[in-house]
Amino acid sequence: MKITLKDGTIKEYSSALSVYDIAANISEGLARMACAGEIDGEVVDLREIVRTDCNLNILTFNDEKGKKAFWHTASHILAEAVKRLYPEAKLAIGPAIDTGYYYDFECDSFTREDLDKIEAEMKKIIKENAVFEKFELPREVAINFMEEKNEPYKVELIKDLPEDAIISFYSQGEFVDLCAGPHLMKAGAIKAFKLISSSGAYWRGSSDNKMLTRVYGTAFTKKADLEEYLVKLEEIKKRDHNKLGREMEIFTSVDVIGQGLPLLMPNGAKIIQTLQRWIEDEEEKWGYIRTKTPLMAKKDLYVISDHWGHYKEGMFVLGDEENEDEEVFALRPMTCPFQYYIYKQTPKSYRELPIRYGETSTLFRNEESGEMHGLTRVRQFTISEGHIVVTPDQIEEEFRKALELARYCLTTLGLEEDVTYRFSKWDPNNKQKYLGDEAQWEKTQDKVREILNHIGLEFTEEDGEAAFYGPKLDIQAKNVYGKEDTMITIQLDFALAERFDMTYIDADGEKKRPFIIHRTSIGCYERTLAWIIEKFAGLFPTWLCPEQVRVLPISEKYHDYANKVLEHLKDNCISATVDERAEKIGYKIREARLKRVPYMLVVGQNEEEANKVSVRSRYKGDEGQQNLDDFINDICKEIRTKEIRKIEVEENKK
């Protein structure tokens, strides 16, 4: 048979061989590195016997898929160690993830000390270097086998496999686990590993099920790589908006005010004001008209929209629902119904559509206690909200424009490359969660998919992520911990126009039902702020900095000149302060740098006489002496164009 390798070379063998044997035949080093194989694009175990001509790629730790096999093997070693130390623990599942692996057990929770013990046991197992072996069992035998071993979760997993599924197991020494593979050949290949943390996790990801104990770990082929990864992890955490944002006095929180109710401090308020002014002006350019609607409404409104039926647990209800004589209100969780009534205020002609309503809209959502987090999951937030009322013919163009605007906003903030796109559909197995019927959903979803394909957007599709009134396109970003959040969403709503009896008079004189596009341009300001804190590690582009320039007189004698410089800056709408403290100039510079002020203007006699300033920046360090007016022109241009200036000096240089 002829085996075509990745580099195009063809190897010929007279008899069938395993992937591992072929790797060993190519080179001993490759066999040592091999984690899995890929035959004609399909990932296979190293033990897979190759019998016919094919394209074969040997996957190592440097390949994503090879890495997954490596980590999956590490998770089996973790499971064996836990079973040795805690024989009563029941095995659930243990897959590889983006940063390593985890394994879920039914057992008491683990402390850090327990994890250290488990690590020590894993070391022993790796040293024993047991050979991983694969075998298959018929369904009934497999079920009996796992019942005998008293592994109820494994029994449940096997029972859920299709009738004709091949049920495979891997063993290493005494330990056996139900597993589809692939795996490395021997335990000894896991040269460096670490158990990162332990926490609870629901069996099969459902909060109705029992909570299991999950252990997260990672592993590498070299100890140095592991060390590097752990250091990097610590470095990344320094960007965490929840730490950095508090340290930079962007926001804070107070016990007696409550969870999910952050206080934006002057620095944070300033950044959000800058973003809001920009977005409101920008949306006007894109054809939006603004509304300002109440933050709460009677229950009756939400009954019409059916938020009462589908979203009540997420709302803050005011008043006694039980008492029929009392008016019941609710703080708004969404802006939609309010803007619909503005639309409904006057009859609309097809000539007036599309109508694009925009609002800087504060919303309230009663999240559950464990879900609040910094500025990314809060109970009150302000979003660049908008609803576009369109005729069916206008859906595609308006959807496209809404996406274009969102991407323009992302690009301006330098975030475009960090996002992924998710087409969020309903869950056909949970229909009561949604308005409308299957035909409406399928039709609307097909429309959105068609639009996305026309645009040529790369996206994933996911069931069960839609809004209750329609499918949506979500723009997703990851935080420093790798956790994904929706930053921006564009939704196509086929249901609410009918519930609110919204109409337009079409060219034929008939009343017709419009469609509604719910969309945001920059998302919600709090979350976006959190995102840019992490993106820039607090070193915001100048236009977003709460303090853009600090003027530093070298001694008291130049305070007057410094204040004159300050006046000039303020006249040009530059946010600046003067440091009048009786400190040495080096100390003042250090302070300004620590506060991440992008520009420092040092002034003394030489500057005053020539009406100049000595510019230092966080971008280049010393930028030399400049005319004050030239400096102001430059920085105004940088602010106007929202330039993201590259930082050329090393951070924290001693």
Added chain:
RNA sequence: GCUGCCAUGGCUCAGUCGGUAGAGCGUCACCUUGGUAAGGUGGAGGUCACGGGUUCGAUUCCCGUUGGCAGCUCCA
């Protein structure tokens, strides 16, 4: 909401095997301050998150509440 961890001056943390507390940074005052990443001295500031319990005595041990963190679930 669930599992686990945590809560000591503005911030970062030390500490008390139960006898009511310390450091650094910051802040304030005075002195110093003529040039590009930490000048000096002194002072103020804490019911040790809150509420119960055990105890002669609790910041320390136990229970509860509130808040914070990680993960799960949920979501913009």
